[in-house]
Amino acid sequence: MKTRVFGILQRIGRSFMLPIAVLPIAGLFLGIGSSLTNETTISSLHLEGVLGNGTFLHDFLIILTKVGSGLFNNLPLIFAAAVALGMAKKAKEVAVLSSIIAFFVMHTTISGMLSLNGSILDNQIINPDVLDGTITAVCGIMSLEMGVFGGIIVGLGVSYIHNRFYQIELPRALSFFEGERFIPIISTITFLFVGIVMFYVWPFFQNGIYELGKLISTSGYFGTFVYGVIKRLLVPFGLHHVFYLPFWQTAIGGSMVVNGAVIYGGQNIFFAQLADPNIVHFSSEATKYFTGEFIFMIFGLPGAALAMYQTAKPENKKAIGSLLFSAALTSILTGITEPIEFTFLFAAPLLFGVQVILAGSAYMVAHIFNIAVGLTFSGGLFDFIVFGVLQGNSKTSWVLLIPIGIIYFMLYYFSFKYLIKKFDLKTPGREIDNMKLSIFKNPKASHRKLLNKGIEIDKQSQLIVRGLGGRDNFTDLDCCITRLRATVSDNQLVNEGLLKQSGAAAVVMQGNGVQIIYGPKASSIKSKLDEYLINIPDELDDYQLEKETDHTNLELGNIVDGEVLPIEQAPDQIFSHKLLGDGVMIKPFHGLIVAPCDGEITMIYPTKHAIGMKLDNGYELLIHFGTDTVNLNGTGFEILVKLNQRVQKGDLIWNADLEYIKENALDESILLIFTNLSNDLKIEKEYGKIKSGSTIMKICN
Numbered sequence: 001m002k003t004r005v006f007g008i009l010q011r012i013g014r015s016f017m018l019p020i021a022v023l024p025i026a027g028l029f030l031g032i033g034s035s036l037t038n039e040t041t042i043s044s045l046h047l048e049g050v051l052g053n054g055t056f057l058h059d060f061l062i063i064l065t066k067v068g069s070g071l072f073n074n075l076p077l078i079f080a081a082a083v084a085l086g087m088a089k090k091a092k093e094v095a096v097l098s099s100i101i102a103f104f105v106m107h108t109t110i111s112g113m114l115s116l117n118g119s120i121l122d123n124q125i126i127n128p129d130v131l132d133g134t135i136t137a138v139c140g141i142m143s144l145e146m147g148v149f150g151g152i153i154v155g156l157g158v159s160y161i162h163n164r165f166y167q168i169e170l171p172r173a174l175s176f177f178e179g180e181r182f183i184p185i186i187s188t189i190t191f192l193f194v195g196i197v198m199f200y201v202w203p204f205f206q207n208g209i210y211e212l213g214k215l216i217s218t219s220g221y222f223g224t225f226v227y228g229v230i231k232r233l234l235v236p237f238g239l240h241h242v243f244y245l246p247f248w249q250t251a252i253g254g255s256m257v258v259n260g261a262v263i264y265g266g267q268n269i270f271f272a273q274l275a276d277p278n279i280v281h282f283s284s285e286a287t288k289y290f291t292g293e294f295i296f297m298i299f300g301l302p303g304a305a306l307a308m309y310q311t312a313k314p315e316n317k318k319a320i321g322s323l324l325f326s327a328a329l330t331s332i333l334t335g336i337t338e339p340i341e342f343t344f345l346f347a348a349p350l351l352f353g354v355q356v357i358l359a360g361s362a363y364m365v366a367h368i369f370n371i372a373v374g375l376t377f378s379g380g381l382f383d384f385i386v387f388g389v390l391q392g393n394s395k396t397s398w399v400l401l402i403p404i405g406i407i408y409f410m411l412y413y414f415s416f417k418y419l420i421k422k423f424d425l426k427t428p429g430r431e432i433d434n435m436k437l438s439i440f441k442n443p444k445a446s447h448r449k450l451l452n453k454g455i456e457i458d459k460q461s462q463l464i465v466r467g468l469g470g471r472d473n474f475t476d477l478d479c480c481i482t483r484l485r486a487t488v489s490d491n492q493l494v495n496e497g498l499l500k501q502s503g504a505a506a507v508v509m510q511g512n513g514v515q516i517i518y519g520p521k522a523s524s525i526k527s528k529l530d531e532y533l534i535n536i537p538d539e540l541d542d543y544q545l546e547k548e549t550d551h552t553n554l555e556l557g558n559i560v561d562g563e564v565l566p567i568e569q570a571p572d573q574i575f576s577h578k579l580l581g582d583g584v585m586i587k588p589f590h591g592l593i594v595a596p597c598d599g600e601i602t603m604i605y606p607t608k609h610a611i612g613m614k615l616d617n618g619y620e621l622l623i624h625f626g627t628d629t630v631n632l633n634g635t636g637f638e639i640l641v642k643l644n645q646r647v648q649k650g651d652l653i654w655n656a657d658l659e660y661i662k663e664n665a666l667d668e669s670i671l672l673i674f675t676n677l678s679n680d681l682k683i684e685k686e687y688g689k690i691k692s693g694s695t696i697m698k699i700c701n
Contacts, residue, residue, distance in 0.1 A: 015086025015155065019078045022071060028376065030068030031386040033061045034274050065275060072271055075249065076151035077103055077139055083155025088162050089475065091180050095162040098184040102191040103154045107143040109195025114142060134206065134262065144202050147264055148249040157194065158187050206251070221364045224288045228363030232356045235341065247289045254285060266290065270374035274391070281395050282372035291371050292363030293379030294388075296412070297335045299405030300358060302328040303412035304351070305340055311420045312429020315606050315630055320429040330519070335378025338482040339519040342505040348425035354415055358408065365404060371397045426579075460525065461532035463502035468514065469493025471538050479526040483508075484516040501676060554617060556596040556697040557649055558690045559672060562588040565687060571627045571667045580622060582683055583673035584696060591656035594692055595647040596621070596672065602644070605630075608637035611653060619699075620675045625656060627667040636660040650693055672697075 036042070037058060042051045051057050071078075080103040081096045088095035114120045114135065120142045125135050134145035146153070162183050170178040177185060219226070227247065234240040246265075247253035253266035258279075263272040269286035273279045284291070305328040312320050327339035344351040373388035373396050388398035420427055468474040468486055473494075476487040488494055489512070496507045499516050503525075508515040518525055558564065565585045570576040575585070595613070602620070603612030609629040613621040625637065638655040641647060661668045674683070677699075684698040 012083070012087070012156075015083045019075060019082045022078060026068045026071035026376065028068070028386065029064040030072070030271055030274060031374075031376075031390065033063075033065030033068060034277075036390075037061045037065065039277070069271075069275055072268065074139060076146065076148050079148045079151030080154040080158075081151075083152055084158045084162070086478065087156065087159030091162070091166050094166065094180045094183050095159055098162060098187040099155055099158040101184050102158050102187040102194075103151065104139070104141070105188050106150070106154060106191040106195040106198065107138045107141045109192050110143045110199050111141050113196060113199040114144075136262075144198065145206065145262075145264065146198070146202060147251065148245070153194075153198075154191065157190065158183075161187055161190060221368055224292075224367045225360045225364040227289065227360075228292060229356055229360035232359045235338070244289065253289055256283060256286060267374070270372070270387075274374065274387070279395065281370075281397075282374065282391075284367055284370045284372040287372040287374055288363060288367040290375050290379065291373050292359070292366040293335060293375070294373060294384050294401055295362035295366060295379075295405050295408050296355075296359045297331050297337060297379040298381055298384065300362065300408040300412040301331045301337055301340045301355075303409035304344075304355070304416045305331075307413045307416035307420065308343065308427045308429065311417055311427065313630065316429035323428060327519075331380075333381050335375070335380035335383070336482060336519075337378075338517060339505075342517050342519075343428050344425075345506065348420070348423075348427055350419060350423065351416055351425065351427070354419065355412075358411060358415075362408060366401070369397065369400050369404070371400050373398050373401065457536060458528050458532050460502045461529045462536075463498050464516070464525075464529055465532070467495045467498035467502060467516075469495070471533065474514075477526075477529070479522045482517060482519050482522050484518065484522055484526060484529075486514045486516070488512050488514055497676070554597075554615075554619075554699040555695045556672070557594075557693045558586065558696045559593050559596050559623065559692065560586060560588040560670065561590060561690075561692050562586045562670075563689045564685070564696050565669070566685075567671065567673070570669065570671060575624070575671050575673070581673045581675040581677060583671060584685055584687075586670045586672060586696075588656075588658060588668065588670055591654070591658040591661075592652060592692075593623070593625075593654035593656065593670070595649055595651045595653050596623075596697075597649045598647070600644060600646050601641050601653070604639055604641075604643055606634070607632065608634040608639050611639070611641070613647075619677065622671070622673045622675050623653075624671040624673070625654070626661050626665045626669065629661060629665045632661070632664060636664070 036051055042048055049055070051061070077100065080099045084095040084099035085092050111120070111123070118126070119135060120126060123140075123142050125142065135142060136145040137143075138146075138150070144150075165182055165186060166180050168178055168182050169175075170182070231240050231244050234243050248267035249265040251264040253264070254269065255262055255264045256269045256272075257263070258269065258272040259276045261272070263269045266286040266289040270282060273282050273286075305324040309317065309321060309324050324340075324343070327343065330339050331337050341352065341355065373384060373391075375383040375387060377383070384398070384401070388396045388401070391398075393399045419425060420430070424430075464484070465471060468477075469488060469490060470493065473490055474486045474488045476485075478485050491509060491512055491514070494507075494509065494514060499507050502516075504516045504518055506517045508517065563586065565587065567578065567583050567585050568576050570585050574580060597615055599613045599615040599621070601611060602614045603610075605611070607630050609626060609632065610622065610624045613623065615621065629637075636657040639653070640655055641651075641653045647653060658668060677683070682700055684700055686694075686696045690696055
């Protein structure tokens with residue numbers, strides 16, 4: 001039951017992404033349009049001749065404002081279509097059309113019931129006190145105020161009907177109406193009765209929602225803190241969209257009279273006030289559900305990124321610098337935090353706990369200081385400028401975010417730096433294998449051309465398909481902003497190793513629900529994957545992959561005359577616990593080191609103590625000389641190969657001063673490790689005193 005609920009919530013959260021994606025453009029139109037048509041703003045900028053009443057730009061900006069308001073006012077219908085689209089398993093276009101029909105049927109039915117009980121006449125409210133509920137216009141129809149809940153109810157209901165009946169067979173005389181044609185018919189009938197039921201039932205739900213909103217509002221600053229903590233805790237599971245949306249879009253987030261109309265939901269209240277030129281200061285009671293995000297997204301998490309960079313090992317800083325910089329820039333500009341959070345979420349959960357507490361406090365601090373900066377999607381720099389700076393400090397108090405943000409930058413920086421050093425947390429750059437720190441970079445999809453087939457295969461998409469257990473094993477494949485989401489039939493077939501080879505930072509599994517976190521590139525990866533599934537025959541899913549990972553007759557020779565020992569005896573726990581992979585440890589008798597097999601040199605550490613190789617079958621090797629040899633700064637090592645150089649088994653790659661290393665390092669043993677070996681493969685190892693070139697490892701099933 002637990003995993004089933006998670007799977008349903010995951011699909012619902014994914015369905016919310018489409019309407020949420022509309023919010024930035026709607027908010028942009030509304031924010032720019034309302035701010036640049038405000039007489040006070042125009043006067044302060046001395047642009048009356050360009051933006052004044054009657055000018056072309058003024059009229060155009062008025063249109064932008066109306067378009068933005070129109071999108072926000074019709075979000076319930078957009079949600080109905082989007083939820084049906086996301087939850088339908090097949091023939092999604094039929095579900096979308098049926099949901100739109102059902103939405104109008106439900107509200108028209110409610111309108112008819114309101115007319116019969118004397119609440120409205122000719123689509124005008126004449127006696128609102130007859131019904132214990134709020135009446136409003138929904139797409140021009142006078143109905144009950146259900147907000148996006150109304151759209152979600154329709155979307156969920158229609159998708160259930162659709163998934164159950166879209167392949168229904170009817171008697172021959174009615175065969176024209178069977179299958180997909182049956183869905184809009186049954187949806188119409190069903191939601192006529194749903195509308196009748198909602199007329200009687202919804203006012204009770206509505207009042208309950210109001211009371212819940214009042215409870216949260218009366219909880220004061222502590223309630224805001226708890227809201228922020230819960231929202232951040234749900235990020236790893238991808239369920240935070242399900243949590244915060246009611247606070248943004250429904251009465252759970254409070255209600256307020258704006259320009260003579262009752263508005264429900266924190267974000268709706270803000271944008272209603274944004275369109276009202278008479279507002280003196282935006283309500284921080286409404287914006288408390290999101291203003292604090294600017295503090296930790298623009299300031300706090302970049303401080304954490306700087307701390308992780310400065311605590312990285314010197315030889316790794318160059319490799320992880322671009323990673324952390326791009327992740328921090330993504331957070332600053334767009335408010336997408338997963339690229340930073342997933343660099344430490346699994347490697348150092350303690351830091352994620354700190355992030356949750358600090359982020360929760362940021363919501364509370366913004367509330368305390370009456371800061372009211374709105375947003376469309378997330379707390380990035382763009383929204384900060386449009387809905388904070390452009391609106392003026394007198395309306396938003398945006399100036400206070402800067403000193404508070406600087407304080408949070410320091411809090412994140414010093415707390416992360418202290419904890420990383422105190423507990424030796426393995427954040428990026430503190431592991432030895434910096435070649436594995438490429439998460440959230442744009443993975444270059446390797447388009448390898450199969451000349452004999454005349455088809456180009458996207459390597460990344462191929463790895464994803466195989467990692468999910470093959471095409472027949474996954475359904476409902478979709479994406480949100482930072483992750484692919486899939487439902488699999490058999491979670492035992494999911495191969496996390498292959499998914500991580502495809503560029504994923506992490507894989508989150510709960511029952512049959514799988515989330516593959518890529519960062520902001522998830523949408524483009526999904527598009528390539530769709531093309532792959534359409535254009536590449538399923539019989540080619542394994543073609544190149546098998547060729548590259550063929551382990552038949554793979555043997556590695558000893559790289560030096562010496563004693564081969566179990567890797568579990570390595571002095572460094574990173575190696576002995578196989579955190580970087582499996583392999584062997586070798587006590588060398590001299591310092592002449594040779595290549596264990598054919599391959600390419602893919603990495604040479606600046607301190608010359610480690611070399612990376614990629615074998616012809618796609619496997620990667622790390623050859624690490626000694627323990628704490630990084631502190632020798634290259635002294636005692638002579639590298640005999642160059643980066644990207646092709647080598648053959650037995651070629652000299654290293655000349656080391658073994659006596660110097662023994663005297664100045666903790667240990668002189670060499671670690672020979674496979675860093676990307678699949679979990680379903682094993683290594684046969686030979687131990688003892690073995691000459692250079694003799695087989696010491698074999699790959700087998």
